[in-house]
Amino acid sequence: MPSATLELDYANALAAAVGQAHGVSPAEIRRAQPAVKAAIVQIEKQRRQGEHRYRDLPADRELLRTVKAAARRFGPRMNNLVVLGIGGSALGMIALQTALNPPLHNLLPAGRRRGPRLFVMDNVDPVQFADLLDVLGPALPKTLFNVISKSGETAETAAQFLIVRDLLARRLGKKGLARNLVVTTDPESGTLRDLADAEGWFTLPVPPGVGGRFSVLSAVGLFPAAVCGINIDRLMAGAGEMSRRVASRSVRNNPAAMLALLLHAFYTRGKRMHVLFPYGYQLKDLADWYRQLWAESLGKRVDRRGQPVVVGPTPIKALGTTDQHSQVQLYREGPNDKVFILVSVEKFARDVRIPRAKTTPPALRYLEGASLGKLMAAERRATELALVASRRPCLHLRFPRITPHTVGQFIMLWEATTTLMGHLLDINPYDQPAVQLGKDYTYALMGKPGYEKQARALRRRCKPSRYLV
Numbered sequence: 024m025p026s027a028t029l030e031l032d033y034a035n036a037l038a039a040a041v042g043q044a045h046g047v048s049p050a051e052i053r054r055a056q057p058a059v060k061a062a063i064v065q066i067e068k069q070r071r072q073g074e075h076r077y078r079d080l081p082a083d084r085e086l087l088r089t090v091k092a093a094a095r096r097f098g099p100r101m102n103n104l105v106v107l108g109i110g111g112s113a114l115g116m117i118a119l120q121t122a123l124n125p126p127l128h129n130l131l132p133a134g135r136r137r138g139p140r141l142f143v144m145d146n147v148d149p150v151q152f153a154d155l156l157d158v159l160g161p162a163l164p165k166t167l168f169n170v171i172s173k174s175g176e177t178a179e180t181a182a183q184f185l186i187v188r189d190l191l192a193r194r195l196g197k198k199g200l201a202r203n204l205v206v207t208t209d210p211e212s213g214t215l216r217d218l219a220d221a222e223g224w225f226t227l228p229v230p231p232g233v234g235g236r237f238s239v240l241s242a243v244g245l246f247p248a249a250v251c252g253i254n255i256d257r258l259m260a261g262a263g264e265m266s267r268r269v270a271s272r273s274v275r276n277n278p279a280a281m282l283a284l285l286l287h288a289f290y291t292r293g294k295r296m297h298v299l300f301p302y303g304y305q306l307k308d309l310a311d312w313y314r315q316l317w318a319e320s321l322g323k324r325v326d327r328r329g330q331p332v333v334v335g336p337t338p339i340k341a342l343g344t345t346d347q348h349s350q351v352q353l354y355r356e357g358p359n360d361k362v363f364i365l366v367s368v369e370k371f372a373r374d375v376r377i378p379r380a381k382t383t384p385p386a387l388r389y390l391e392g393a394s395l396g397k398l399m400a401a402e403r404r405a406t407e408l409a410l411v412a413s414r415r416p417c418l419h420l421r422f423p424r425i426t427p428h429t430v431g432q433f434i435m436l437w438e439a440t441t442t443l444m445g446h447l448l449d450i451n452p453y454d455q456p457a458v459q460l461g462k463d464y465t466y467a468l469m470g471k472p473g474y475e476k477q478a479r480a481l482r483r484r485c486k487p488s489r490y491l492v
């Protein structure tokens with residue numbers, strides 16, 4: 024019986040596997056441990072003072088009760104769930120759905136799905152949105168919209184929301200807005216909060232102190248998950264279990280501590296590209312979620328005291344086996360500036376056997392009788408060994424199975440690793456000041472009051488280019 028716990032194997036990241044120049048030595052790990060332990064002690068102390076609130080979400084029984092009651096109230100009558108949100112208000116919930124619902128969920132007949140079809144609109148592409156409105160047109164009464172925005176101000180989500188609000192009001196009236204709309208936003212303030220309160224729409228909270236990219240285990244990810252039939256009790260139990268594991272001061276018993284220690288060690292010696300490489304289609308959007316978490320949290324110009332540092336590992340997502348035929352040439356023979364975190368699944372929920380046939384050409388007979396799961400495992404192992412043969416350091420994160428429990432562990436593991444990495448890099452992992460300027464320019468270009476001066480400056484700079492080819 025495989026254990027139900029995620030495991031991290033770092034043997035192939037060590038100097039013994041990939042050489043002194045590219046691997047981490049046991050002595051280096053010993054030397055780095057005091058700093059990691061000190062960071063853990065500090066984080067746990069800060070938690071007692073109310074910081075790092077995402078770590079406490081799994082223990083919040085009230086949150087689970089509220090979300091499940093809302094899912095029971097709104098979900099069952101609906102054939103479609105449309106989520107409007109972007110960045111931290113979308114990537115985590117998309118990852119949960121891809122990991123824990125069948126890959127072709129939307130194509131299954133209603134009786135074989137555990138919930139409505141799901142559409143996540145995390146872009147303002149006009150063709151995509153117009154197409155969605157066409158598809159939903161006749162089905163509007165049985166379509167639930169969940170608009171998710173902590174700030175309530177994000178231009179993309181706000182624009183989509185205004186379109187949907189108009190549609191619902193025209194087609195279904197006030198009653199439709201009450202029955203077909205759930206707003207997930209800040210519990211106290213913000214434009215969406217004020218509007219929802221004034222109109223009496225149903226709302227769910229994004230908890231205070233939990234930033235967008237750390238919010239998947241709040242109503243942001245949990246409500247769509249529960250509506251689509253994902254077992255959120257088990258998800259949170261897995262996350263809670265990992266939250267306890269990552270509080271351990273023993274680096275060897277704490278996977279977040281070991282991950283942060285190694286990834287920080289590689290970063291400081293010039294391996295600044297961190298490739299998350301899951302072997303399993305269901306995990307592909309968790310890699311997308313990781314990409315935002317790692318990039319937005321750790322890419323910073325100044326340290327905690329405001330001094331310039333300009334740090335940040337570059338997260339890269341790859342998917343096994345697809346990207347073996349796209350990226351591995353670069354990964355093995357290009358610059359040795361990357362660390363690979365391969366993710367395997369010990370036992371897939373389903374498997375397909377390759378049949379035997381008299382007509383199978385001799386060159387393909389080795390495949391007969393094997394399963395796709397076995398081939399996937401062999402390809403993962405083979406790619407790791409091939410990378411190691413080229414002296415590329417590899418970590419291996421092992422999922423016994425993909426279940427709500429292990430996915431909850433994975434999410435908490437990477438969130439806690441991100442916090443620790445922030446401490447080791449001495450930066451604030453919870454802000455994203457560099458995102459603001461682009462937002463302000465968008466406001467200016469779209470004519471938002473208060474941005475007139477910037478709009479004039481931008482118009483001067485947006486002259487037709489003289490460098491067109």
Ligand code: PA5
Binds near residue numbers: 173
């Ligand atoms: O991680 C973050 O804070 C961001 O990616 C936000 O989630 C994103 O900008 C969307 O913000 P909001 O939820 O306020 O619409």
